[in-house]
Amino acid sequence: MIYVNWFTTSSNVVYMKYPLVIILLLFSNFLFSQTRIDSLEGLLSHKVDLEKVILLNELSFAYWNVSPDKGLQYANMAYSLAIKENSKKDIARSLQNKGVNYWAKSEFKLALDNYQKSLNIFEEINDLEGISALCSNLGAVYLDINDYENALKYNYRSLKISEEKGFTEIYIIAISNISSIYLAQKNYPKALEYVQKSIAVSKKQSKTSNLASQLNTLGEIYKFKKEYKKAKDSYKNALKLFEETKNSYGTAICLYNIGNTEYHLKNYASASAYLEESLTISNTINDQIGMLLANQNIGLVHKEQQQYDKALSYYYNAFQLAIKLGAKEEKLELYKNYADLYNTTGKFDKSVVFLENYILLKDSINNENSSKQIAEMQTKYGSEQKEKENELLRKNSEIQNLAIAKQTNLRNSFIGVSLLVILMIIILLNRFTIKKKANQLLIIKNEVISNQRDELKEINSTKDKFFSIISHDLKSPFSNILGFSNLLVEDYDSFDDDQKKEIIIALNKSSQSAFDLLANLLTWAQSQTGRIKINKKLLNLKELVENSIAPYKYNASAKNIEVTTTIPSEVNVLIDLNSAVIAIGNLVNNAIKFTSNGGKITIKYHANKNTIMLHIIDTGIGMSTEVIEKLFKIDKNISTKGTNDEEGTGLGLILSKEFINKNGGDITVKSELGKGSEFIISLPK
Numbered sequence: 001m002i003y004v005n006w007f008t009t010s011s012n013v014v015y016m017k018y019p020l021v022i023i024l025l026l027f028s029n030f031l032f033s034q035t036r037i038d039s040l041e042g043l044l045s046h047k048v049d050l051e052k053v054i055l056l057n058e059l060s061f062a063y064w065n066v067s068p069d070k071g072l073q074y075a076n077m078a079y080s081l082a083i084k085e086n087s088k089k090d091i092a093r094s095l096q097n098k099g100v101n102y103w104a105k106s107e108f109k110l111a112l113d114n115y116q117k118s119l120n121i122f123e124e125i126n127d128l129e130g131i132s133a134l135c136s137n138l139g140a141v142y143l144d145i146n147d148y149e150n151a152l153k154y155n156y157r158s159l160k161i162s163e164e165k166g167f168t169e170i171y172i173i174a175i176s177n178i179s180s181i182y183l184a185q186k187n188y189p190k191a192l193e194y195v196q197k198s199i200a201v202s203k204k205q206s207k208t209s210n211l212a213s214q215l216n217t218l219g220e221i222y223k224f225k226k227e228y229k230k231a232k233d234s235y236k237n238a239l240k241l242f243e244e245t246k247n248s249y250g251t252a253i254c255l256y257n258i259g260n261t262e263y264h265l266k267n268y269a270s271a272s273a274y275l276e277e278s279l280t281i282s283n284t285i286n287d288q289i290g291m292l293l294a295n296q297n298i299g300l301v302h303k304e305q306q307q308y309d310k311a312l313s314y315y316y317n318a319f320q321l322a323i324k325l326g327a328k329e330e331k332l333e334l335y336k337n338y339a340d341l342y343n344t345t346g347k348f349d350k351s352v353v354f355l356e357n358y359i360l361l362k363d364s365i366n367n368e369n370s371s372k373q374i375a376e377m378q379t380k381y382g383s384e385q386k387e388k389e390n391e392l393l394r395k396n397s398e399i400q401n402l403a404i405a406k407q408t409n410l411r412n413s414f415i416g417v418s419l420l421v422i423l424m425i426i427i428l429l430n431r432f433t434i435k436k437k438a439n440q441l442l443i444i445k446n447e448v449i450s451n452q453r454d455e456l457k458e459i460n461s462t463k464d465k466f467f468s469i470i471s472h473d474l475k476s477p478f479s480n481i482l483g484f485s486n487l488l489v490e491d492y493d494s495f496d497d498d499q500k501k502e503i504i505i506a507l508n509k510s511s512q513s514a515f516d517l518l519a520n521l522l523t524w525a526q527s528q529t530g531r532i533k534i535n536k537k538l539l540n541l542k543e544l545v546e547n548s549i550a551p552y553k554y555n556a557s558a559k560n561i562e563v564t565t566t567i568p569s570e571v572n573v574l575i576d577l578n579s580a581v582i583a584i585g586n587l588v589n590n591a592i593k594f595t596s597n598g599g600k601i602t603i604k605y606h607a608n609k610n611t612i613m614l615h616i617i618d619t620g621i622g623m624s625t626e627v628i629e630k631l632f633k634i635d636k637n638i639s640t641k642g643t644n645d646e647e648g649t650g651l652g653l654i655l656s657k658e659f660i661n662k663n664g665g666d667i668t669v670k671s672e673l674g675k676g677s678e679f680i681i682s683l684p685k
Contacts, residue, residue: 049085057078061097075098095117136158140177148185176214196218208244235257235261256275256297266304275298289327298314308344540572549563552585566602574683595619602615609685620677632657
């Protein structure tokens with residue numbers, strides 16, 4: 001039985017490609033040349049029955065690194081014919097070929113499904129060599145999707161069978177894969193131990209392809225240890241072997257890794273040359289992840305050389321590929337690259353936009369990963385009830401990984417929010433300083449200007465009070481974040497799961513409060529600098545209201561608050577879309593905040609001859625006359641906690657008032673303590 005080395009790619013924050021070895025129960029230990037493929041296809045018309053199945057499987061495997069779609073066509077043909085011939089072993093091989101071609105296309109779920117079906121058949125016919133090989137296949141895909149527990153489980157099973165039964169080549173590859181898994185987990189001593197063992201066996205057995213992959217893995221370990229010169233030497237040794245065996249994937253990966261190492265060594269010209277060569281090969285073999293990573297890293301090199309236009313061009317290419325592939329992690333990293341470049345070039349407005357996109361996508365990925373982890377755990381523990389001891393170990397591992405991931409997410413979120421806070425404070429302080437200088441000049445002017453002096457003093461007083469509000473309301477959530485995060489760092493092991501969950505919920509709540517404040521600050525700052533333009537269009541009022549309140553329905557649902565609208569579908573209003581959405585959304589969010597659990601919010605409409613009136617009515621705690629008089633005034637601190645202790649600054653109401661005024665309308669308030677509130681938006685017909 002012959003086996004083959006195969007590389008796939010996986011990216012992380014340092015833009016590396018993990019080397020993986022895949023075992024295929026097929027026909028060659030080298031990549032098929034086009035001549036070899038043509039020869040096989042020429043024989044196809046002369047074969048029938050099982051001989052044709054074998055040839056179809058061989059062609060399917062031959063195409064995985066040339067044209068995976070073509071490989072899938074041959075695998076499906078082989079599968080249909082093998083079913084007809086009732087040859088279970090050939091059915092299993094056809095499924096395995098489908099798996100490898102799906103893996104080449106980075107369609108990992110389909111690869112896993114087909115590998116698992118193939119493994120089930122090999123287990124049914126008790127083919128130990130097939131079982132050992134498929135376990136290694138599965139382990140490699142699980143590593144590609146960062147499921148280290150399953151990756152180790154399947155590879156150790158492969159290692160045990162191959163060692164007991166003398167399957168030398170599978171044994172070598174299982175060792176190599178285990179080394180790659182430990183590398184992905186950053187367990188460098190274990191990774192080094194296994195890769196050195198696999199290198200020794202491969203040299204003894206003269207397994208060139210395996211040796212190349214192991215030398216590449218050794219380079220990754222050295223790179224993580226920041227021993228870049230050793231890493232480069234290992235990559236170059238691997239590159240020679242890949243070029244000898246005409247392995248395009250391996251060659252592209254090694255060129256990429258050498259270029260990345262030269263980048264760390266600040267040899268930018270050399271780094272650019274290697275990365276460009278890797279990009280060329282990736283384009284040739286249509287390795288789109290390889291193309292994405294190469295473009296991104298070439299952009300980083302040009303950025304370090306202060307060639308900012310070139311850097312942006314390569315970032316753009318990478319970003320388009322990330323969108324096409326749905327590669328959220330790479331897209332996230334590109335947002336950071338864009339923000340860093342624009343910050344370096346002094347384009348702070350653009351830098352802020354990309355930082356905002358980074359934080360929004362980071363939150364989305366975190367939520368998605370949490371849901372995925374929970375679903376995976378439910379499926380796993382529901383199907384493995386018989387393995388009591390292994391189940392306990394897996395649960396402990398999952399809990400630990402989730403805790404680490406949550407700590408990391410909290411830390412990253414805190415860093416991101418802190419950067420935005422610092423940037424906003426710099427912008428606001430800069431504006432404040434300019435105003436103060438203007439005041440000092442105006443003081444020495446003549447009596448004509450003296451009439452304006454009082455107004456400027458009042459503006460400065462308002463600004464001082466505004467900063468006082470902001471500093472007070474920012475301190476609270478960040479004090480909570482620092483306090484709770486310090487608790488987790490210093491006393492993590494002393495808390496039980498319920499306590500940890502309470503702390504994490506509190507952290508999330510404080511982070512959300514800070515983020516909401518920053519979002520309103522940014523919008524307020526744009527409004528004050530005249531960067532928000534009012535572009536009135538004729539919009540359907542019912543659709544406008546529904547779109548405005550949609551982001552807040554989850555908060556209402558969490559408090560069991562019923563939100564109803566009674567707006568006729570035929571009513572249109574002339575208004576700017578963006579400012580209207582912010583204004584209406586802030587008013588509804590305010591109503592949710594100050595309405596108790598089980599309450600009700602009603603949005604009604606009526607009109608008279610010249611005016612359209614939109615009523616937002618809640619059954620909340622209401623307001624006193626003194627509080628109503630302070631609403632919509634920036635110099636009045638009316639920060640009040642909601643019915644569930646939600647934090648607020650009153651800035652959202654100020655924004656709502658300002659935007660409605662810009663659209664030619666107004667907001668009025670009716671409220672009594674304990675009897676709810678009614679905010680009325682009036683707009684010209």
